[in-house]
Amino acid sequence: MSELKAQMDQLGQAAKTAAQDLALAPADAKNNALIAAAKAIRAQLPTILEANNKDMIAAEAKGISSAMLDRLALDNDRVEAMAAGLEAIAAFPDPIGKSLKSWDQPNGLKFEQVSVPLGVIGIIYESRPNVTADAGALCLKAGNASILRGGSESFHSSGAILDCLQTGLQEAGLPVAAIQRVPTTDRAAVGHLLTMNDYVDLIIPRGGRGLIERIQTESRVPVLAHLDGLxxxxxxxxxxxxxxxxxxxxxxxxxxxxxxxxxxxxxxxxxxxxxxxxxxxxxxxxxxxxxxxxxxxxxxxxxxxxxxxxxxxxxxxxxxxxxxxxxxxxxxxxxxxxxxxxxxxxxxxxxxxxxxxxxxxxxxxxxxxxxxxxxxxxxFGMGAEIGISTGKLHARGPVGAYQLTSYKYLVRGTGHARP
Amino acid sequence: MSELKAQMDQLGQAAKTAAQDLALAPADAKNNALIAAAKAIRAQLPTILEANNKDMIAAEAKGISSAMLDRLALDNDRVEAMAAGLEAIAAFPDPIGKSLKSWDQPNGLKFEQVSVPLGVIGIIYESRPNVTADAGALCLKAGNASILRGGSESFHSSGAILDCLQTGLQEAGLPVAAIQRVPTTDRAAVGHLLTMNDYVDLIIPRGGRGLIERIQTESRVPVLAHLDGLxxxxxxxxxxxxxxxxxxxxxxxxxxxxxxxxxxxxxxxxxxxxxxxxxxxxxxxxxxxxxxxxxxxxxxxxxxxxxxxxxxxxxxxxxxxxxxxxxxxxxxxxxxxxxxxxxxxxxxxxxxxxxxxxxxxxxxxxxxxxxxxxxxxxxFGMGAEIGISTGKLHARGPVGAYQLTSYKYLVRGTGHARP
CATH class of the missing domain: 3.40.309.10 (Aldehyde Dehydrogenase; Chain A, domain 2)
Incomplete structure (x- = not known):
């Protein structure tokens, strides 16, 4: 096994363990983490802008397009928007543990369908560093651990933002591994992420058609994707x-x-x-x-x-x-x-x-x-969204925190044996 | 392109066209097709048993296990159970076109979430010929076209049952391609089915762990599967x-x-x-x-x-x-x-x-x-089920007709432009 593969497996294992804790975390703990992360982002504004400046200099040297440079650039307003976005997500109702449906059967068995997190979500995106905050926060809100993989151009910016998210998790007493990122720009890491079925429950790619199609073809983990908007x-x-x-x-x-x-x-x-x-x-x-x-x-x-x-x-x-x-x-x-x-x-x-x-x-x-x-x-009133799904499976249309959940059935009897 | 691949594409295209019609078919038409199919199954009892006899003789000659022979065997009671099963599915409420949720936004836009079919579903199963009737009927109930691929041992039995289902579709004025099967026992056909993303929206495998794992690894189409029941x-x-x-x-x-x-x-x-x-x-x-x-x-x-x-x-x-x-x-x-x-x-x-x-x-x-x-x-009161999903995406637990649906959002305005 390559060193990178071992590193990725470790990341996956840590995410899975964190997801088990998160699934049982009270709404307050998740919201406190988001609010503390927003505070950390505001406090770390100079650090974030400095990291972004490093990325911008490298990107300009690489001669990337001005549209891409614009997506990559952060300034005071954009950083403040990120912090405010986290607070807005904290203010939404908690999507976990909701009773979605309940009914009784004639034999007296009582059924209830209750929302639960999906588990571990891998997010693969391109140059916008703010996706680090948005996606990590939305996954957390729904009780999911996330493994983030941003574009290599935004590596330093994303790292600085992730630090703030993890500060928030720590302050709220939640596992820091609830939001992680792939700690390398090596492209092979994405290949590993897409085959980590044992640890990852869902992959959400955000980016151009080329990225999405590549991921849909390669992934052994289910993919929730936005393809075209024609x-x-x-x-x-x-x-x-x-x-x-x-x-x-x-x-x-x-x-x-x-x-x-x-x-x-x-x-x-x-x-x-x-x-x-x-x-x-x-x-x-x-x-x-x-x-x-x-x-x-x-x-x-x-x-x-x-x-x-x-x-x-x-x-x-x-x-x-x-x-x-x-x-x-x-x-x-x-x-x-x-x-x-x-x-x-x-x-x-x-x-x-x-x-x-x-x-x-x-x-x-x-x-x-x-x-x-x-x-x-x-x-739509969903608050934040991680994208719009153009597939029909699991979630269709805007994907907010609620769409990042699954459910379980609780069945209550009084000693029922099946005839 | 191989002849088989061309044949499979044709099957997929026909299924997709049929699915478009089915999505708009009234509940009555679908239920009439199921009731007429049940009638045809009862009328064709001798033909079905004769076809099954052919399969049994071939299976015995191949020396397959007695457990598998038992799963393959049909008799009067099992055929009657199949027909009754179709009628039971016809009697359930229609899962399509239901208003799942509706709300207004402060700007006056009205939102409604409505259930729709998934599209085309590929079902891959092993020896039980009754799955042909159960799976085809449940897909039809939810407005989905299906492409069935039963085990090669049940090829004649499944064919005779499919004829009855298609008789039902015809009598109800629905497209016969709403329920099709792979018309060959060539294993390569499954490989094609699993890569037909353009036509197939979902694959549901039913069988042993080996079959399921092979399909999960090979499929480019999303898979809804039951893995283990420990x-x-x-x-x-x-x-x-x-x-x-x-x-x-x-x-x-x-x-x-x-x-x-x-x-x-x-x-x-x-x-x-x-x-x-x-x-x-x-x-x-x-x-x-x-x-x-x-x-x-x-x-x-x-x-x-x-x-x-x-x-x-x-x-x-x-x-x-x-x-x-x-x-x-x-x-x-x-x-x-x-x-x-x-x-x-x-x-x-x-x-x-x-x-x-x-x-x-x-x-x-x-x-x-x-x-x-x-x-x-x-x-659970779902009536028929196509299996139990052990994954968390889309459907978890028993998969009935309702779990074979997706949804769309209807938005109603009065000339709203987005600020």
Whole structure:
């Protein structure tokens, strides 16, 4: 066994032991740890910024993109946001030990389904150092131990943040191994993490498609992943024009780089040109490139020609593909073929059309008369989220603390033997 | 691409298309299909028995074990039980389209979580031909298409049963591809099935540990599995002796070959020898071999010596390992170390001891004052079950129709743009 493998196994064993303690930890202890960690983060601001500065210098020397540098950079505000995030998670209700369901059987046996933690969660992410705090805290809230593996660019920043989380755990009397990280930037460590079924119950990757696909292929541990966010907004014939304008603009342009941003606008054949034109106009005015089919191109000379690949492209940018569809049926067929089961929306004044759309579209989140950018755990009232699951197993849609739990059945008898 | 791979892809594509239809099928259509299938099974009794006879002759010629022959054999009663099973599943409430939760956010957005099918489920099982009917029907009930792969020994029997299921689908106007099977006994077909992520959402293996482990290692599709059933019963110091005798006898001897059978009895140091002796005596009288630690061996000369491996052995036979533990803490530590997270029981008159046991033991089912043999979806009131999951992801414990579902979020606004 290689030294690295032995080191990883030790990490896994420590996490498993910590998870057993955490599963029985009272809500107060977990919340105290989060509040103490927030305090430590504020107190260690200079140390964190210094560590981040080391990472930034190394990253610049490596010539990484400015977008990635921006994700990596920390400043006073971002560090304060991290601390505040921990306090917000502490303030949520505890998701563990809740009675989810209870019933009696005719023979008098009493059944109760109760929420419990999942166990040990491995989080693999890219450059944002704040994920260290967010993910570690959310796992802790749900009674899970976590093993964090951030991008190598953020190694020093993540280390400084982890120190604060572990200070919090210590002050609350919880095992420090409840939140650990892979102590090396060696890529082989990820390979080991993905095969540690004996210690790790779930892997959550956060990052680009390449990372996610690699992990889904390699992992022997179950993976909860967010793949693509190719979201559509469909303008039904009964869409209110003013609402359509406002919602589409928001769905595309509020933030173009998030997974809930609309990438394709489908317009019903019976939604008039005169109501569509102002939408295209407003988008273009705001700097959005429009790629349309032939019918859309006729409406505005600035519309570029959409190619087949556009209907399958998640731009994450100020670009929108726009297509006329014959009717709602064609809209739904297009979505179910090209969508990514993430978030889909219909704008219509017809409740009947909305109900059919919401039933027939296969996606984690199906929205009526609102922006697809509401696809976010915070907007759902879940508080923090660790991501949005595009799979159907275990958790679908936003993954908050509650989605990081499992359950057990408690059965109570009076000496029942099975006939 | 090999011919087999192409054939499997075609099967997967057909299943996926069928699943899209099934997801929108009304409860009545699904139930009508099940009722019509039951009718077809009764009508085709001679055909089914003839097909089974072919399988039995081939199996005998291959010299397979008598236990396996028994699992393979069909007769009038077993065929009738299959038909009745389909009707029972038809009679359950529909698990799809249920509102699981709903809430409003302060901004007026309305949220609803609604149950939906998982999609396409691959079922891989061994010799019992009745699994063809049970598994296909349970998947259908939850709106899922299924691809069945039974053991090669039951190939003709399963084919005859599948014909009846497809007759039912046809009569109800549902796609025949809603229940398909791998049309070859070529083992390579399983390899393909396990990598068909584009078409298959979940794999459920049913069989021995070897089969399950092979599938968990090979599968690129998520697996919901039952691994071991190493169940314990713990006699607490406050256990009622009469109840203890009755429940332990049932937990071990009612049926020794099922996963919920107790394999190890843990006896508290303060549970008296005079109350323990009659239990050992009754077990031995019923033909149970006892393997005990030194303290247990002293009680009865017929008790054999337990070796270290006994504490990790799921006998599935009339054998019980028995150990004295110092206290409840040691009992729980033993269970969490040697158990398989399946079903664990405590016998005690102390509600406090029971509550601590139920909280601290990490298992899908934790029972107070009843036999571990109640670990069964039917006994839980779920009606049919496809097995018991020993993992913590998605479903834990008995897997019935409801556990074969996912959910989606419906969001309703009035033109909400995200600030």
């Amino acid at each position: 979201c559509h907004t469909y303008l039904h014939e009964a869409a209110d024009p003013k609402m359509a304008l406002e919602v589409v603009l928001n769905a595309k342009m509020r933030r173009t780089g998030i997974c809930g941003a609309t990438e394709t606008l489908l317009v019903d054949a019976n939604y008039s040109d005169e109501n569509l034109k102002p939408i295209l106009n407003a988008l273009i005015d705001k700097g959005c490139e429009i790629r349309g089919d032939a019918k859309i191109q006729q409406l505005d000379s600035r519309v570029k020609e959409a190619s087949a690949v556009d209907w399958d492209t998640e731009y994450l940018d100020a670009i929108l593909s726009v297509k006329r569809v014959a009717d709602q049926k064609e809209a739904i067929a297009h979505i179910n073929r090209h969508g990514s089961n993430h978030t889909e929306a219909i704008i219509t004044a017809s409740d009947q059309a909305a109900a059919a759309f919401q039933q027939e579209v296969d996606a984690g989140i199906v929205i009526h008369n609102a922006s697809t950018q509401f696809a976010d755990g915070g907007q | 169940c314990h019963t713990y006699l607490h110091e406050a256990a009622d002796p009469k109840m203890a005798l009755e429940v332990v006898l049932n937990a071990k001897m009612r049926r020794t070959g099922i996963c919920g059978a107790t394999e190890t009895l843990l006896v508290d140091a303060n549970y008296s020898d005079e109350n323990l002796k009659p239990i050992l005596n009754a077990l031995i009288d019923k033909g149970c071999e006892i393997r005990g630690d030194a303290k247990i061996q002293q009680l009865d000369s017929r008790v054999k010596e337990a070796s270290a491996v006994d504490w990790d052995t799921e006998y599935l036979d009339a054998i019980l390992s028995v150990k004295r533990v110092a206290d409840q803490k040691e009992a729980i530590a033993h269970i969490n170390r040697h158990g398989s997270n399946h079903t664990e029981a405590i016998i005690t008159a102390s509600d406090q001891a029971a509550a601590a046991f139920q909280q601290e033991v990490d298992a899908g089912i934790v029972i107070h004052n009843a036999s571990t043999q109640f670990a069964d979806g039917g006994q």
